[in-house]
Amino acid sequence: MANMEIDAIDRRILAILQENGRLSNQEIAERINLSPSPCLRRIRRLEESGVIRGYVALLDAQRLGLGLLAYVNVRLEKGGGPTPSPRGDVTHADLFRAAVQTWPEVVACYAMTGEMDYLLRVQVEDMAHFSRFVQDQLLHHPSVIDVRTSFSLDKIKETTALPIL
Amino acid sequence: MANMEIDAIDRRILAILQENGRLSNQEIAERINLSPSPCLRRIRRLEESGVIRGYVALLDAQRLGLGLLAYVNVRLEKGGGPTPSPRGDVTHADLFRAAVQTWPEVVACYAMTGEMDYLLRVQVEDMAHFSRFVQDQLLHHPSVIDVRTSFSLDKIKETTALPIL
DNA sequence: CGTGAAACATTAGCGGC
C-alpha cells in the first residue's frame, strides 16, 4: 500500500483533518458533501496507507513550564567510532543518533547539509536546564566536536499542517 | 483560566493524548484507572484552559509529494521600513512577518538570537520549487538582506510530544 | 467521583449507479 492514488476529495479530507484531527466522520462528510460511509472508507484507507501518520494533541509548552526553545547545530568527529576498532565500525554518527533518541529534551533532530552535521530542536524549562543539557549531555558526548545554539525569541508562525491544496 | 493547576493525573492524560489524539475518553479513563466522566471533565478543562492547543492529523510529507525539507536562516535590514517614512513606522520586521504568513511553503518561522534574525522551516516538492521560492519570494522581499539554507538529509527524530513526565 | 440514560457517532452489509 506504499503507492496509492490520492484524489481531490482525499486532499480535502486531509486538509480538514490536519487542522482539526478530532472532527467526527459525519462532520467531515458534511463539509465535503459526501455521505458518511464513503468518507469513512477514504479516511481508513489514508490511515492504513500511511498518508495519515497519526493523530496527536498539541500542547502549550509555556503553560507546561517548557518556555525555552533552542535550535542547536552540532558538528561531529569524522570517521569510525571513539575506539578506532578493526572494521564493521560503529560510526560517530551511529553513536550520536542513538544518544539523541534517549534525550527527552530533544524533540527533533535532522542530519543537514552545510557546515554543521545535525540540527536539534530542544525544548526545556529554562536556561539552567538548557545549560546542564549542553554541558552534561551534548558536549560530554565523545562524537560531538562543536555546538552552536540559537534561541527562539518569538514564534512568528508554526503549523503541523502541510501545504497540500 | 490562564493559570491553572495541573496535577499528576492531568499530566498522564496529556502524555496519552499527545501520542494518540483520537483515543476515546473511555480508553483514556481505563488507562489511568478513572471512570469516564471525571476523565472527560479533566480533558475539557485542559482544552478550555489552552493547555491542549488543539488536535491534528500528522501527514506523511513524502507521500504527498513534499519530499524536500529546508531550514532557512534569514537576516533583515535594520530599522524602519523600505520607504523611510516620518514616524509610526512600519518596520522591516513587520513587513517580513506579514509576508511569512502568506507563504504556504513556510510551515514555521521563529525570530532567533545570533547572527541571523529568523529561522524558517520550508516544506516543498523539490529543488526547483525551493529555488523559485527563494528567488521569487524571499530574496525578492525588500526587507531581506541575506539568506542561508541547510537541507534535511535524514530525519533522526521528530515528535510533537513535549517531555512532560 | 461514579452511575445510568439519551443523544450521537462509527461501522459492516447490501443494493444501485
Added chain:
DNA sequence: GCCGCTAATGTTTCACG
C-alpha cells in the same frame, strides 16, 4: 470500481446521587 442507505453496535455527554 465507488456511492449511499440502513441497522446494530459503541461512544460521548450530562443530570443527579
